[in-house]
Amino acid sequence: MTKPMARRTFLRRAGIAGLAAVAGGSGAIYAARRGGLLPPDHGGLFGVSETLTYGAQRLLVPHHTLAREFDRSQISKVAEINGYPPENDRYLELLAARFDDWRLTVDGLVARPASFSLPELQRMPRRSQITLHVCEEGWSFIAEWTGVALSHVLDLVGTSPAAKYVVFMPYDDWWGSLDMVDALHDQTLLAYGMNGGDLPTEHGAPLRLRVARQLGYVSIKYLSRIVVTDSLAAFGEGLGSAAPEIGYSWYAGI
Amino acid sequence: MAEREPVHSAVVRTTHWLVAISFVGLIVSGTAILIAHPRFYWGETGTYSTPAWVDLRLDPVYEHTGWGRALHFLSAWVFASSGLLYIAAGFASRHFRSKLLPSKVELSSRAVAAALSLARRRDAVAPWRYNVVQKLTYLLLVFALCPAMVWTGLAMSPALTAQYPFLASAVGGHQSARTVHFIVANLLVLFLVVHLTMLVLVGFGAHLRAMVTGYRPSSEDAA
Numbered sequence: 030m031t032k033p034m035a036r037r038t039f040l041r042r043a044g045i046a047g048l049a050a051v052a053g054g055s056g057a058i059y060a061a062r063r064g065g066l067l068p069p070d071h072g073g074l075f076g077v078s079e080t081l082t083y084g085a086q087r088l089l090v091p092h093h094t095l096a097r098e099f100d101r102s103q104i105s106k107v108a109e110i111n112g113y114p115p116e117n118d119r120y121l122e123l124l125a126a127r128f129d130d131w132r133l134t135v136d137g138l139v140a141r142p143a144s145f146s147l148p149e150l151q152r153m154p155r156r157s158q159i160t161l162h163v164c165e166e167g168w169s170f171i172a173e174w175t176g177v178a179l180s181h182v183l184d185l186v187g188t189s190p191a192a193k194y195v196v197f198m199p200y201d202d203w204w205g206s207l208d209m210v211d212a213l214h215d216q217t218l219l220a221y222g223m224n225g226g227d228l229p230t231e232h233g234a235p236l237r238l239r240v241a242r243q244l245g246y247v248s249i250k251y252l253s254r255i256v257v258t259d260s261l262a263a264f265g266e267g268l269g270s271a272a273p274e275i276g277y278s279w280y281a282g283i
Numbered sequence: 284m285a286e287r288e289p290v291h292s293a294v295v296r297t298t299h300w301l302v303a304i305s306f307v308g309l310i311v312s313g314t315a316i317l318i319a320h321p322r323f324y325w326g327e328t329g330t331y332s333t334p335a336w337v338d339l340r341l342d343p344v345y346e347h348t349g350w351g352r353a354l355h356f357l358s359a360w361v362f363a364s365s366g367l368l369y370i371a372a373g374f375a376s377r378h379f380r381s382k383l384l385p386s387k388v389e390l391s392s393r394a395v396a397a398a399l400s401l402a403r404r405r406d407a408v409a410p411w412r413y414n415v416v417q418k419l420t421y422l423l424l425v426f427a428l429c430p431a432m433v434w435t436g437l438a439m440s441p442a443l444t445a446q447y448p449f450l451a452s453a454v455g456g457h458q459s460a461r462t463v464h465f466i467v468a469n470l471l472v473l474f475l476v477v478h479l480t481m482l483v484l485v486g487f488g489a490h491l492r493a494m495v496t497g498y499r500p501s502s503e504d505a506a
Contacts, residue, residue: 042293078357086442096445099327107332161327161457163441165348167320168330169457242442276349282442283356 057081065193069206069261069269070279083280090282092210096241099159104224105170108162110231112203115251120200128235133219137196137257140187147235151221153177158216164245165281174239175222180213183257191259194269197238198254205249205270206261206279207240216241219252244281246272289497290411294372296494301365306471308358313468315351318344323465327456336462363433370425382413383422389415411499424474428467435464 054077061067066084070076114120123131128147136142157175183195195212197205211217218239221228228234233250240247247270261269269279291299321339322329329335373379388394398414413421437443438450438460454460482490493499 046297075353075357078353078360081360082356086440090442090446094445096441097448097451103327105328105330105333107330109330109332161441163439163457165319165352166343166345167316167322167461170328170330242445244441276353278352278356283352283440 068280069267070273079278079280086282087210093215096160096216099171101159103171104159104173108170108172108232109168111164114230115201117200120251124230131235133236133252134254135182135186138189138192138259139257143186147221150177150219150236153181156218160241162245173224174218174220176218176220176239178215179217179219182219183212188257192257193259194261196256196258196264197249197252199249199251200253201251203249203271205247211240211242242282244283246277247281287498290493290499291497292376293497294369296497298365298369299494301361305358305361308354309362310472312351312354312358315347316355317465319348323462324458325455325462326458329458359436366429383418385415385418428470431467432464435460
């Protein structure tokens with residue numbers, strides 16, 4: 030009777046493989062937590078692959094590597110838009126006054142909490158880059174973005190060494206956050222200009238985040254406030270951004 | 284009878300089923316992602332405002348990309364790691380050389396034609412040994428189509444192309460990678476359809492059992 034034996038052997042081997050997978054999985058989660066490679070949305074079955082993707086990319090891609098930049102001649106004629114500008118009174122008032130009263134608040138784990146007007150941000154060292162904007166839906170366009178490096182603003186306010194994340198609050202509900210790797214990345218901009226002009230309203234005026242190494246939905250538009258923190262637990266559902274609350278990944282380097 | 288050689292090793296069986304399950308996950312979730320923008324382009328860019336290279340003419344459905352992406356990446360991790368394990372074990376155990384590499388004789392046009400005509404005659408099929416067309420198909424699957432899927436998948440990552448720009452540039456850009464990903468996905472689905480059809484033709488139950496237990500049914504329970 031070879032078959033029952035084969036089956037028993039197979040089941041025993043499958044059991045051992047299963048245990049090894051569970052042990053390996055828990056080991057990986059433990060290592061990820063110790064190494065700061067555990068994304069805030071690591072829970073559940075999909076959390077396993079979120080952790081693998083985030084951890085693998087943080088290990089495989091040097092933190093300062095720049096996203097591909099393109100030639101001016103490659104800039105797309107039309108820059109697709111996803112979503113609509115906020116419709117709340119506060120934003121509409123600011124828009125009507127051409128953002129004269131708008132200020133960006135930067136606080137949290139910083140030595141010198143501050144708020145900046147648009148002209149103040151525009152007087153800071155200016156950086157322009159022509160990069161690919163990829164929407165999670167599948168389309169993409171190339172545009173030139175102009176702004177100040179987020180790292181410059183974080184330096185001005187004096188980020189605490191305990192800082193682990195930077196949270197971005199807009200005038201609508203689509204808030205987000207970055208780990209310090211992407212927050213301090215040279216191409217991570219607070220952008221006020223696009224394709225040589227002011228940032229168009231529907232692209233996030235007066236100021237939007239631009240994260241060149243992640244999908245478009247991470248680049249929060251219509252910024253109002255930036256909070257430096259060591260924990261994302263107190264923000265929204267504690268998953269790191271609005272995205273995981275409706276089933277998307279917090280980290281979208283894909 | 285107890286000393287029978289298994290037809291499929293434990294590694295082949297385990298990775299076969301992991302790849303099979305994750306492939307279903309990839310196709311279902313890939314479709315969920317695809318229908319959010321059922322148009323394809325060549326180059327780096329493409330939006331509703333630009334001409335499509337291929338337009339599937341479907342109404343876009345945006346609601347399914349959240350779970351779609353989550354399932355796609357979970358499945359992709361299982362698919363790619365099982366595939367790598369299979370390939371590594373296949374080289375180490377000389378599986379590819381002994382079972383999948385066709386001999387010079389098999390590669391003659393007459394032998395290929397014979398294998399193709401066999402496929403149409405159920406009674407003449409030798410179901411427990413791969414013929415040259417099967418061998419070439421599996422080699423194409425393992426060493427061309429599946430790696431192309433992983434490559435073009437990685438080529439769509441803005442983080443990975445920062446460090447490895449050739450991932451995207453070698454296939455003509457971000458949107459080209461997406462287009463190739465879709466075309467090869469269709470070839471893989473075509474493979475699955477042919478694979479299942481051939482299994483039904485040569486005896487689905489016996490082959491299914493062999494891919495679970497490792498052994499072909501003995502003559503008395505093959506009936």
